């Protein structure tokens with residue numbers, strides 16, 4: 001039985017005072033919930049706020065991490081942040097290949113694969129994001145696109161390394177648009193990805209947490225997460241309000 005996982009992607013949002021209010025709201029909500037939450041949860045924050053997460057979340061059920069990392073370990077790479085730096089501030093997760101990085105920073109699937117390798121080497125859990133644009137979906141290319149994005153990562157990893165990944169299916173047309181994939185559309189993509197993973201290793205495919213991302217909110221989370229191959233959510237907008245983020249966790 002795969003455990004559900006809910007990760008908030010704050011994108012480039014936040015400030016010190018607002019972060020404290022948001023994080024303490026999430027922690028208080030989880031502490032108030034009856035029994036142990038049935039999902040693991042984490043927030044992926046802008047790198048400057050990792051220290052704040054470490055100070056305010058250590059010892060709570062909320063893990064934290066970053067939204068990107070460098071492929072390089074150290075050196076003359078102005079502006080880059082290494083995997084080890086993320087680890088230094090207690091990070092557990094790092095997003096790799098979010099569609100906004102692919103679109104605005106020209107990240108290729110090969111670069112995403114290298115970032116995944118760098119994250120694993122430092123002991124981080126990479127959350128590898130794949131997803132098609134609206135034009136690609138309308139052209140019937142969804143499976144080819146997400147398969148190519150996944151394959152680039154699988155090509156450079158051993159089975160043992162693949163077992164340490166989290167995968168996120170995020171249709172680009174559903175991110176930040178308010179247009180959520182129907183549970184059927186999302187389930188079909190998740191089942192397809194799991195079948196591709198099974199070609200690498202059946203047991204690893206069965207154990208892999210595959211998150212859905214794209215305008216998930218408390219109102220639609222329950223139905224999405226009830227699908228057999230949807231193991232949680234990667235949440236953008238709704239992760240910025242404690243009640244919404246908690247509502248999604250409670251929908252599990």
Ligand code: PEP
Nearest residue numbers: 175176213214215236237
């Ligand atoms: C995301 O940024 O990964 C995301 C899913 O955003 P939103 O929930 O706002 O669509």
